[in-house]
Amino acid sequence: MLVAVLALSPFLISLGAVPAAAVDDGTLGIRPELESDFFHINLAPGAAIDANAIVSNHSAEPVTLLNYAVDGQSTPQGAFALAAQADTRTGVGAWVSLGADSITIPANSQLTVPFRLSVPENATPGDYAGGVIIESAAVQGETTSSGGDAALRLDVIQRQGVRIYLTVAGTAVSTLTHGDLGWTRGGESVTFTLPITNTGNTILYPTATLDVSGWIGATATLDFATPESILPGATLDLEATLTPAPFLQAGNAEAALSSEAGDELVGTSFVYAPWWFILVMVLALAALVFGIWRALLFVRRARRAFAQVAVSTSVPAEELAPPS
Template identity: 35%
Template sequence: MRLAALAAAFLFAFAPSAAAQTPAPPPAQAPGSDSGDQRVTFGVRPATATAPDNRASLGYSATPGAVVKDFVAVSNIGNNPVTLKIYASDAFNTPEGGFDLLAAGKPSVDAGAWTHAEMTSVSLSPRSVSIVPFTLTIPANATPGDHAAGIVAALTTEQTGVNGQKVAVEQRVGARIYLRVTGDLKPGLSITGLTGSYAATPFGRGDATVSYIVHNTGNTRLSGKQRVSVSTPWGSTVDGEALPPVPELLPGGLVKVTTTVRGLLPAGWLDAAVHVDPVPVLGFTDVVQPAEESVTLSAVPWAALGVLAALLLGIFAVRFARHRRRRTPVAPAEEVTEHAAAL
């Protein structure tokens, strides 16, 4: 029985740099199969009407109702002819903050739906390039701010799984599309879901684990510089380890962060603070207020208190036992009177 399952082999090369044109690797071979020279390697990158160019991504700024025309170059870098599907799809952030596109067959409702390639497929001979024109039509009611999508070249191959079933595996690569629709821009980041816990040692300092979500609540792309610190009731502060920048988040995107602040005294309670300075997209000067949030952690050294309580209880028991021995009356010895018998 053929299994027409599209495996989630989304081998994207949607990095916002020259790495965005990295070709898809060859499909995996089933164990024991003879691959021969069937390698399939292809890529997609921005282009002019005649050749690939050096743009890292397809970026535009336009008004609602505008029409943008541009090109991508689809390359077959392998040694065999290949036919690739060409389509556009909406972009989104993964929970780790990465850039991804909707799965094949899932309908787009944003910039992916506004983008239409003039070819739905291309057939490429080995070591060849095809220029594909496309049109981005911005609706008159498009919301202001940033919209993201990608133009995809995809190859579906049939492979045999370890259980002998036939599986359709889709490889896809593409070029990112970034569109800024002019209008009222409201950039902003927020910190939500902030939680923390303190792990004490019996005698000494402990560690605080802090988790939170950085959420892009505005309508422009933003990254950010983040830091976490923990303060004691008497005002001393311990900074957490250096954190990597918040990855570039699309509007509505989010990333989950967990970090540890070490070497904290069990002060009864501690205040953990998260601070994120938003960073606008390169080339834009959006003014964005920092995002801050804090949470109070219980930092009671229960293990040390338990040992101390046990020690105090032992001392009390010993003293109580001694006190009872001192107050217990001693019975008087019986007097024995000897009477001499009169002879």
């Protein structure tokens, strides 16, 4: 049995994982004609613009590539990514028209790829993101086997893209909502998570810090990992890690969230102990309670015994009266 796996260029997973610059891996590249990094376009609803992307082929052979437009996405970790070709397109990916589905670039040369971006009349104001993708045909790799009937072949597809940032004219609304601040302990660290959602229509660039305080355990100030951005409508998780985690902790954690939408504080209690420590404490408390109960029972029985002895040895009142 043969299992074929497609290995994609790193740019497929997240274009935000690399520095904000035009994409060129030394073999193929794509960039705006008139800008150094990405397309930045401002249009009114119903307006359109013509622009050019430059595709470079640095190899000694001509290459034929698919080219298409897609929407942009914010990953759950806060990176920018371009959607897959099969994903539904509702913004920039749907509004960009390319002259052809594929292009051929001669060896060691560049090719201008024109496109038109047309904003619908009913488009809502705000920021949108997407991009133009170039994609090579799959390169079949070697088949390897680890024994038995299973075999593995690694096929490689190279996929690169140039971002398009579009602002549709109108009223800008910058709002950011958040969920509860949560935490989990794993191994020698504690990970704090703060979910945030961009409920406005502008791209936001949030940052956050975390203050940990307690009467037992750690007191520290941490930085949440800073996302590249969060697109309108996107949700992502900000994370901060306390390492090494204290053996015991009892106190509070407070996150200070800041963005173009404003500043907010989000807090939670922060209490934990190892399970075996809790078990030992419960057993110790049970032993203490049992000991106190036994002591009280002993005292009660002793008092009862003393009272019985006092009654049995008491002298009758007539015997204590003086003789007449």
